[in-house]
Amino acid sequence: MILHKSFSPLIPNILLASLGLLLAGCSVLAQPNFAPTGRLNNTVEPPAVVELSATPFQPLPTATATPTPTSxxxxxxxxxxxxxxxxxxxxxxxxxxxxxxxxxxxxxxxxNIASDDADFSWVYALVAPFPTITDGISVDELQQIWSGTGDFSQQILLDESTLAVFSRVWGEPNLSKIRVANRDDLLEIAWSEKFTWAILPFEEIAPRWKVIRIGGLSPFDRGLDLSAYPLTVKFSWQGQTSTGQATVSDLRNAGIASTNRDESKLTRVLLTGVTALVRSTAERMETMGIDYPIGDVLPWLLDADFTHISNEVSFNDQCPPAIPVRLGTRFCSDPKYVELLEQIDVEIVELTGNHLVDYGREALSKTLEMYRDRDILTYGGGANLNAALQPLVIEHNGNRIAFLGCNRAGPPSDWATEDLPGSAPCDLELMASQIQNLLEEGILPIVTFQHYELDDTMPSRQAQQEMQKMAGAGAVIVSGSQAHFPHGFAFIGDSFVHYGLGNLFFDQMYTFNRREFLDRHIFYNGRYLGAEILTAELEDFARPRPMTDNERTRMLTTYFEVSGWQINDQD
Structure with a gap:
């Protein structure tokens, strides 16, 4: 680079100033007045003295240092x-x-300020151990527990910070109902003591907790209005001095994260059980309309960001007419029934079912094409063995989630081959390796099984062992898709295992076969937070409905007990 010199106007100013110094304070003699030529002037006038006024010295301006701002x-x-x-x-x-x-x-x-005016809207959750029957209480009931004024068996655990926060919001608590414990000990204490719940910040929810609704609202809800949720606490920067009051707006505009529950970081995945649009279910669809099965549970199905269906049957143009009773268990579905999947906005179809090739592999190939045409994602089966074994990875709101599935029960004729479509046979060593690779990439794995069926509240010992093994390998959720008869639960560390959800859309009207689980799983900011367990009962061979409170209590009691758990809120 060539640097061009430039002369400062300071140099001429210095010369002028120096000249001023020489003149300042001096007297200057005037020139003599000579007579004109030819005349001698004998009188010589003394020279006149002219006084010049001195210009006061003006010092050059100096640079002024900018003061460092006060902290x-x-x-x-x-x-x-x-x-x-x-x-x-x-x-x-x-x-x-x-x-x-x-x-x-x-x-x-x-x-006393609106949520939009708060600098921080911090969300808390009322939680109980997972095996808890109660789904929700009112805000008045919660505050009565806090103050000790109501007749409630529950006590509430919290850490020192949460106690200080809500003491400022609700007043001092009744310490016979409110207990302080170390944050890391809350879960174990609650699981070991009946009627013991906790209040904790949203980001500290873990899979072994159940979130209790307050006034019908849960921090797991999509589109939650934080200003309406009773456990949202608002914080604001407040200027205390004139300096603080003048600068507090700058602090508010500094880009500091303002909430611990950001809707844009939340993902909800709904896992469901067996779907087979055949026999009596298909007959009802023909007579009552294709959308007949979905009417009562449609809000649940549409509420998820990703709704999963384990459709065990392929579509077939040559499928025989639907009749309530058919000899044998060779199934297919009319291609028009895919409209039901469209109406419930299915994003993911599991292909581990053991009836996929009942009408030949060409029917499965056509079914795969129908899914692709509708942008429905699939896993657990595919166009060939390699495709069937590949995990399905999705990314939503910053959460990266993988689905892996396999068919343990067979028959072998249902499994994919090197060149032919089918379900994925189970290779647990391969699956464990895939789980580890996914975790290393920051992807949370969900594993589903088509295992051996057992009409009991718990699956076979082999099924339990293999599902627990995948949880031990790091799958955050392991779920059984084979069960027509719902099964119980387990936790392996923080990994959630549900051995069987039962049917979703299938025509089995026997007492236990009518019972259904739908599991809504919550992911936030790259973490698995836990599950909301929905319960339904099949009606009219085709149409599940949400259970009544009494039905739900009986079902949850049964399955918590067979899982070997102490029910938190029952004597």
């Missing part, structure tokens, strides 16, 4: 939630104060 002190009380404290990264000139006085700005709870 602005910001105070976070010691009881502020850990999530807020870790989220606050102060930009200059803001710095953390060591004490409240004389900090310029404080962070305070401000319940």
């Amino acid at each position: 602005i002190q910001v105070w976070l009380p010691e009881w502020i939630p850990t999530g807020i404290a870790s989220a606050v990264q102060l930009p200059a000139p803001f710095v953390f104060a060591k004490s409240a006085d004389p900090a310029d700005i404080h962070l305070e709870i401000r319940e």
Whole structure:
């Protein structure tokens, strides 16, 4: 680079100033007045002295240093939630104060402001151990437990920070109902003591907790209005000095994360049991309309970001007419029934079912084409063995989730081959390796099985062992898709195992076959938070409906007990 010199106007100014110094304070003699030529002037006038006024010296201007801005002190009380404290990264000139006085700005709870005006909307959850029957309470009931004024068996655990927060919101609690414990101990204490629940920040929800609704609302709900949810606490920066009041808006605009529950980081996956649009179910669809089976559970099916269906039967142009009773178990579905899947907005179809090739592999190939044409994703089976064994990976709201599935029960004629379509045979060593690879890439694996069927509340010992093995390998969810008779649960660490969900759309009207589980799984910010267990009862050979409260209590009691769990809210 060539640097061009430039002369400063300062140099001429210096020369002028120097000349001024020489003139300042001096007297100058005037020139003599000579007579004109030819005349002698004998009188000589003394020279006149002319006084020149001196110009005062003007010093050159000097550069003025810009003062360093004074630090602005910001105070976070010691009881502020850990999530807020870790989220606050102060930009200059803001710095953390060591004490409240004389900090310029404080962070305070401000319940009397709108959520949109809050600097932080921090969401908490009321939780209970997973084997809890109660699904929800009112906000008044919760506050009565807090104050000790109601007749409730529950006690509530919380850590020191949460106690301090809600003491400021609801007043001091009744300490016979409210217990303080270390945050890391809350879950184990609650699981070991009946009628023991907890309040904790949303980001601390874990799979072995059940989230209790308050006033019908849950932090797991899609589109939750945080201002209406009773366990949203609002915090705001408040200027305490003139400096703080003048600069608090700059702090509010500093881009600090404002909530621990951001809807754009939430993903909800609904897993369902057996679908087979055949026999009496198909007959009802023919007489009552293709959408007849979905009417009562449609809101559940549409609510998920990803709705999963294990459709065990292929579509076939030559499928015989639907009749209620058919000898044997050779199944197919009329291609027009795919409209039912479209109406419930199915995103994912599992292909581990053992009736996929009942009418030949060409029917399965045509079915795969129908799914592709409708942008329906598939896994657990495919156009050949390699395709059938591949995980399905989805990404939504920053959550990366994989689906893997296999058919343990066979028959071998249903399995995919090197060149032919079919279901994926189970290779548990391969699956365990895939699970590890997915976890290393930050992808959370879900594994589903088409295992051996057993008409009992728990599956075969082999099924339990193999499902637990995949949970031990790192699958966050393991689910049985084979069960026409629903099965119980297990946790392997924080991995959730549901051995069998039962039917979804299939015509078995026997007492236990009518019972159905639909599991809504919640993912947030790259973590699996847990499941909401929905329960339904099949009506009219085709149409499941949500259970009544009494039916649900009986069903959950049965399956919590066979899972070997103490029910938290029953004597």
